[in-house]
Amino acid sequence: MKRKTGNIIFVTVCMTIALLPFIGMSVAKTETTTENRVLSEWPQLVKDGSFNVNFLPEAGAYFEDHFAFRNQFVAADSLFMGKLFHQSSVDTVLVGTDNWLYYTDSLDDYLGENVVSERGAYNIANNLKIVQNKMTQEGIDFAFTIAPNKNSLYDENMPYYYQVKAGDVNNRQKVLPLLDQLSVRYIDLYQPFEEKQEILYLPQDSHWNEKGAVLAYNTILDGLGKIHDDLSNVQINRTKTTKGDLAVSLYSVAAEPEWDSQYEYDSQISYVTETDSWEDVWIQTESTGKSGSLLMFRDSFGNTLSPLIAEEYGRAAFSKDTVYHLDSRIAASQPDTVLFEIVERNLERFGQFARDDHSSGPPVMEAPYAGDVDIYSAAQAETKATAEAYLSDLRPDYLCITGKIDEDMLGADTNIYIEITAGDTSNVYEGYTVTDPGTGDDNGYLMYLNTARIPDKSFQIRVFTENKDQGVTMVLDQTIDVSNVMTEN
Known part of the structure; x- marks a missing residue:
């Protein structure tokens, strides 16, 4: 009798655990995810006038996305695999040692794999030269800078199985000599970062920390010849409010904030555009008492960098276009300076083009007139x-x-x-x-x-x-x- 009662209790407990995610959907259905994708919708039983033969598989996909406490279960699994076995359950994140996380897309640069050809490297550098030529023809200063991949600066905590590299040269190292050869105005961020003993990237984020953003800001404005406040006399407070993008992607709701610095100063900028955050694709600002007009094309590294730069220009505009809409953005902002910032792993985008692929390509601008090339005796x-x-x-x-x-x-x-x-x-x-x-x-x-x-x-x-x-x-x-x-x- 006791064994039978025990079996009933055991089966009841197992059934309750198994049914809990389904039963819980009535009060705690999962409606959001940190996995950067759209959740499945409840399928239609009748589609286009006939029975939907895929109704059951689609309903199953809906349940997989929306069952109760899904994010918590996903986070628990990721924590278990990441912290204990140093394995990532997300294909965009690498789990290193000492709780360091890296972005998978930086692997090719780190390992020297899938490197562009000599001609491919020239395509990148030449297109930047062409942009600079066009800016010169329009009376606009131009400069270009590269935000370093995290593991280009700090690879001590990379997984051990990536220590053997396919090559010693990556895309950046192939392109930089060509930029110099073509006299493209390049502002180097690598040397100032490498000279600092302090780590200036967040361990669980793919970007620099606030001190890194300030170093990039000073280096860029020095390179542009722009007189600016270097923030050396500003009070710096240590805060623990930032959750790393890689940690959020991997650990979901279990991601914990990490230490960062906060520079205390009175901002002088006002927003010309309706701006929700520095994640917005198009932002225009004005800064009281400052001169000059800047148009900056940037990526997510600009989320912390751009607000600092905006303080130093009377008018500034910031575009987060994937393919740069250069002519239209210039028309909208009337800059005297154009700055391109791009992360190292995306450098090859400037040299790529495919008609149906808008994830890469050189800037959309009317081609500049050629100089002294003699085509008539060709x-x-x-x-x-x-x-x-x-x-x-x-x-x-x-x-x-x-x-x-x-x-x-x-x-x-x-x-x-x-x-x-x-x-x-x-x-x-x-x-x-x-x-x-x-x-x-x-x-x-x-x-x-x-x-x-x-x-x-x-x-x-x-x-x-x-x-x-x-x-x-x-x-x-x-x-x-x-x-x-x-x-x-």
């Missing part, structure tokens, strides 16, 4: 070079003119120039040099042109390569009709 070559033109998805009043050039016509540092003849006007432009992220081909070119410059809705395009040892060669000459494309617009 040799001609029979090639398989291509050209097409279509309205840009990113800016529909711009034609995107793109194509590919035979690889044997391109060296590691070949420049591409594009002559556009429309109506009675002929101009020679610098063409972006781009890599196709899908195929890895490095032989593409790209330029943007305002449709207003094509009065007859057709134009002649001639494409030229410039190699140091071979001079200038014309590789393509054709007429492109864009009447159908422009009519659709």
Whole structure:
């Protein structure tokens, strides 16, 4: 009798535990997640006039996403695996030693894997040079900086199984000499960070801490020649209110805040735009008593950096575009200085382009006029070079003119120039040099042109390569009709 009673109690307890997540949905259904995805919705029994054959699997997916205390269960599992076995249950986070976390997307840079080719590195540097040339033509100062990957500076706590590297050179190290060769104004953040004995990144976050942001701020404004308050006389308080983005991603509701610094000063900035936080894609500010106008393209490292920089400019604008809408942002903010900041792991975006992929690509701007290149005495070559033109998805009043050039016509540092003849006007432009992220081909070119410059809705395009040892060669000459494309617009 006692054994039977014990069995009933055991079964009852097991059933209660098993049913608790389902029963609890009536009072504690999970409605949010820290996993950066959309939760499943309750499926329709009838879809498009017929029975939904996937109703049961979809209902199961709904339950998996919404059962009671889901976030707490996920957090408990992640804590168990991370703290005890140093294993991550999230594919975007690496669990290191001493409670350090790293961003998985930085692995290629850290290990020297999937590094861009020599031509791919030139594509990145050359496109930044082209942007700088365009800014010079418009009377705007330009500078570029790279926010270091966390494990580029602090790799002591990286998992031991990543100690063997595929190569000694990563994308940044391949691109930097080319930036110097092309005279791109680059502000180096690596040296000042490496010279500091103090750790300036958060152990459970992918970004620098507040002291790191101040170091980056001082380094950048020094590089821009901007007189500013270096905050050396500001009171600094230690706080424990910041939850690291990697900790939140991995440990969910169990993530704990970590120590950071808080600089105590009276902010002079006011917001021109309706701004909820520094996560916003477009922010414009004014700062009392300050001069100058800045347009800064930035990523999440700018969340702590941008407010500091905004204090020192009379007018400042900050864009978090993935692909930089350079012309339209300049029109909106009228800057005298443009600054690009990007994290190391995303550097190759400047050299990539694919028509249907807006996660990368050089800035959307009309191509600058070419300088002293002599296209009129250029040799001609029979090639398989291509050209097409279509309205840009990113800016529909711009034609995107793109194509590919035979690889044997391109060296590691070949420049591409594009002559556009429309109506009675002929101009020679610098063409972006781009890599196709899908195929890895490095032989593409790209330029943007305002449709207003094509009065007859057709134009002649001639494409030229410039190699140091071979001079200038014309590789393509054709007429492109864009009447159908422009009519659709």
